Amino acid sequence: MKRWNGWGDGSIHLHVPQSAARYLASVIGEGRMLHDAAWQEVVARVPPSSFDQLKYPLLETDAAARLLHARGQSLPDWIALRSGDLAAFPDAVAFARTDDDVRATLQFAHHARVAVIPYGGGTSVVGHINPEAHLPTITLDVSRLNQLYDLDATSQLATFGAGVTGPDLETKLRVRGYTLGHFPQSWEYSTLGGWIAARSSGQQAYYYGRIENLFAGGRVETPLGELEMPCLPASAAGPDVRQIILGSEGRAGVITRATVRIRPLPECDAFYAGVLRDWETGVQLVRQLAQARVNVSMLRLSDADETHANLMLAGHANALGIAQRALGVMGYGAEKCILIFGVTGARRECARVRRQVDDALRDFGGLPVPFLIGDLWRKSRFRNPYLRNPLWEMGYALDTLETAVPWSQVRETSNVIKAALRFGLQDIGERVLVFAHLSHVYADGASIYVTYAFRRAPTPHETLARWEKLKRAASHIIVAQRGTISHQHGVGVDHAPYLIGEKGALGVLAIQESLRALDPYGMMNPRKMV
Numbered sequence: 001m002k003r004w005n006g007w008g009d010g011s012i013h014l015h016v017p018q019s020a021a022r023y024l025a026s027v028i029g030e031g032r033m034l035h036d037a038a039w040q041e042v043v044a045r046v047p048p049s050s051f052d053q054l055k056y057p058l059l060e061t062d063a064a065a066r067l068l069h070a071r072g073q074s075l076p077d078w079i080a081l082r083s084g085d086l087a088a089f090p091d092a093v094a095f096a097r098t099d100d101d102v103r104a105t106l107q108f109a110h111h112a113r114v115a116v117i118p119y120g121g122g123t124s125v126v127g128h129i130n131p132e133a134h135l136p137t138i139t140l141d142v143s144r145l146n147q148l149y150d151l152d153a154t155s156q157l158a159t160f161g162a163g164v165t166g167p168d169l170e171t172k173l174r175v176r177g178y179t180l181g182h183f184p185q186s187w188e189y190s191t192l193g194g195w196i197a198a199r200s201s202g203q204q205a206y207y208y209g210r211i212e213n214l215f216a217g218g219r220v221e222t223p224l225g226e227l228e229m230p231c232l233p234a235s236a237a238g239p240d241v242r243q244i245i246l247g248s249e250g251r252a253g254v255i256t257r258a259t260v261r262i263r264p265l266p267e268c269d270a271f272y273a274g275v276l277r278d279w280e281t282g283v284q285l286v287r288q289l290a291q292a293r294v295n296v297s298m299l300r301l302s303d304a305d306e307t308h309a310n311l312m313l314a315g316h317a318n319a320l321g322i323a324q325r326a327l328g329v330m331g332y333g334a335e336k337c338i339l340i341f342g343v344t345g346a347r348r349e350c351a352r353v354r355r356q357v358d359d360a361l362r363d364f365g366g367l368p369v370p371f372l373i374g375d376l377w378r379k380s381r382f383r384n385p386y387l388r389n390p391l392w393e394m395g396y397a398l399d400t401l402e403t404a405v406p407w408s409q410v411r412e413t414s415n416v417i418k419a420a421l422r423f424g425l426q427d428i429g430e431r432v433l434v435f436a437h438l439s440h441v442y443a444d445g446a447s448i449y450v451t452y453a454f455r456r457a458p459t460p461h462e463t464l465a466r467w468e469k470l471k472r473a474a475s476h477i478i479v480a481q482r483g484t485i486s487h488q489h490g491v492g493v494d495h496a497p498y499l500i501g502e503k504g505a506l507g508v509l510a511i512q513e514s515l516r517a518l519d520p521y522g523m524m525n526p527r528k529m530v
C-alpha cells in the first residue's frame, strides 16, 4: 500500500549502509532523529468537514480520505505530513468512475460555490494539489478513470481514462505489443492526466518524446461543459488547444480521457555507462551527441559530486575502494563523472548506437563501462526516491530542483545554483550536500537536475525555514540566469512567484485569460500556477 507520509509502496524499505551514514555525517553532520506523528494522531487532528451534513452520493468526507488527499510529495508536504501539522484539508473527496461523475461533481461544486482540485496520483512536488486554508474544496480523484477505451493499431493511438497510472497503462499496452515509453521517476504512482496537466518528462523522453509530443488529443470536462480535442497528426488550423491543457495544472478543468501516441514494443531496451575525466569534457560530449542527433533513448551525465555521492550512498565501501583505485591508475581521479545512456529499438540499431556512443566516449578520453553500472541504474530507476524515507528518519531532508538552459549557459548556471545551495545555510552554521546531473538533453540545451540534502532542524517550522531559504536562493538564480523555473515538475505554488520572470506580464495575462475562458468562475484549483 502507498505510504501516507513518504514515498512509495509501504512494504519497500531501503536500508542506508553504515558507510553511507558515515559519509553523510562527515559532509553535513550527524542527523537528528526526531519524532514523526503517527497516522492515528494525524487522522484525529483532521477537523470536521463543512460538508458533513450534505448528502451527495459521490462525496466522501471521512478524515482518512481527506488526509490522504491533502498533500503531495514536495518537501514542505513531507514536513507537514511527518509533523502532522497540515494547514488545510479538502472538505470532501469525490472518486469519479465515469465522465458523468466528473461532470456531476463540477456542477455540484459550481452550485455550492466550492473549489475543485483534480487529483491523479498525488505525486506533485510543487504543491499542485494542496487545498487552500479557508477555501471550501472538493478534491476530485480520477484514479478510477483508468480504462483502456480504444487501441487503434493502424494509427498507433491508444485512448485511456486519464487516471490510469504508469504501470497500469504499460501493462494494458504491453499485452497488445505496444508501449507509450513515458517513464518519469514517479511512474509507479503518477497518472496520464497528471503527466499532461503538469507537462511531465520521462527518463527516455529523448527517444519517445515528452508528454506534449505523446498527447494526441482527448476530452476535458470544464465548468462550462465538455472540451473535445480531436486527434490529428498535424494541423495549421490556428493555435493548438492542446497547448492550453498541457501544463494547465487542473485550472482548466478535468482531463477525463486522453489519446496518446504509442509504439510497438522495442526489441531492445538497454542502458550502459561510461566514465569521463571531468564535467567539462562530459558536457562537451553530450552536447556533441545531442547535436549529431545520435539515436540514443537517454543521456544522463552526473557531475563529479553526484558521481561520488551516488557511489558513497550505495555502500559497498570495499568494492568501491578497489574500483576507485583502478580508475585512479587509469587517470580518472576525483573529478570523474559518470554518463548513463540508453539504447532502444531494433537490436541491430541499438548495437550500432551503442558503438557510436562508446567511440565518442573514447574520443573524449572516456572509458566505456559495458556492464554493471547501466544495469544497476535500470534496476534502481524507480527505487532511488525510496531513499528519502530512511534518510528522513536518520534526520536528513532531501529535495530536488530543476531547470533548463541553452548549452552556452549550462556550465555557469549549474555552478551558480549549486554554490547558492551549498552555502545557503552558512549563516546558521549548517552545511548542504549538493550534486547535479544533466537529465534531459536537446540540440539547443539541457535540463539541470539538482539534488540537495541538509539536516532537519529541531522543529518542523525551522526545517521548513531552511528549505524556504534554499529554494528561494536557487529560484532567484534560475530566474536571473533566464532558465525555466521548471523543466518538468511544473509551477504549482512553489514556483508561482517566479513564473512572471519567465513569461513576462503579458505572457501571464495570456495564460490567465485562456484559463478563464474555460473556467470563468475561477473554481478549478484556484491560486495554483497564476
Ligand SMILES: Cc1cc2nc3c(=O)[nH]c(=O)nc-3n(C[C@H](O)[C@H](O)[C@H](O)COP(=O)(O)OP(=O)(O)OC[C@H]3O[C@@H](n4cnc5c(N)ncnc54)[C@H](O)[C@@H]3O)c2cc1C
Pocket: 007, 072, 073, 117, 118, 119, 120, 121, 122, 123, 124, 125, 128, 129, 142, 162, 163, 183, 184, 185, 186, 189, 190, 191, 192, 193, 194, 195, 196, 197, 198, 199, 200, 201, 202, 203, 248, 249, 250, 251, 253, 254, 255, 256, 385, 488, 489, 490, 525, 528
Ligand atoms: C519521486 C518523484 C519523482 C518524480 N519524477 C518525475 C519525472 O521524472 N518527471 C516528471 O515530469 N515529473 C516527476 N515528478 C513529478 C510528478 O510525478 C509529475 O508532476 C506528475 O506528472 C504528476 O502526476 P500525478 O498523476 O501524480 O498528478 P497529481 O500530483 O495528482 O497532480 C498534479 C497536477 O495535475 C493536475 N491533474 C492531475 N490529474 C488531472 C486530470 N485528470 N485533469 C486535470 N488536471 C489534473 C492536478 O490538479 C495538479 O495540478 C516526480 C515526483 C516524485 C515524487
